Amino acid sequence: MLRAVITDLDGTFLGADSQPLPANMDALRRAAAAGCQIMAATGRHYPFVQALLQQLGVPAWVLSANGARVHAPDGSLFAAANLAPALVQKLVQPELAMGAEMALYLDDRRLACRYHGGGLDWYAQAAEQLDSLADYHGRDVAKIVYCGEPALLARIEADILYRFEGQLALTYSQDCYLEVMAPGVSKGSALLNVLQQLDIDPADCAAFGDALNDAEMLALVGYPHVMANASAALRQRVPQAPVIGHHAEAAVAQALARWFA
16 A cells, blocks of 8 residues: 655656646645645755645645755644754855855745856746855755756865765755755655654655655655656666656656556
């Protein structure tokens, strides 16, 4: 018996226009009606997911900022992990960012800093814009996002790993987004925490994802699913997961039909 359904949002549950697909929404409603726990696991900011859940209309857990925040279905904060302020102050310095644009995720808002404009425009929508983060105090930060070309991000990643080995968790939500959280933070660790609270065996869960930040989550559950549009890096990390259809074609709903016609 399937006891929980966990889905990533962008590139997985949402369509090509980053809006929820009716078929996917209906599939989650059927799963909830059958007694399943519904969970959204995303790199996105929690307020965005709140708006989505209003459309869904069923109680759901939210694992946001790649698991740095977990909210229960009633909206209460279940778990939180912040980056150490001293590390944040170092991570946002221009010499480490190397010209990449940055966004900081806080509970009440997002802070965005652009050096040359462009790639962060969509990602940091509705964020507070700053000319520089060099003097930021570093408190209450759930995650930092660096936005840039993959080659630039690879250099930043290597520098972070060299300077702060073991002190941070790094992942990618897309090739152009390097994301940094507190050590041990991932969608997988957050999910395990929730499942233990609910006394649910991960083997009785289905999960869906498309990017590297979904790897730990997919490796944990009994029924992992990788989207046809998933990154090659994710497929390599979870080779046991079957590849289903494209996110723009409501493949989540098609897969869930196996349990909930």
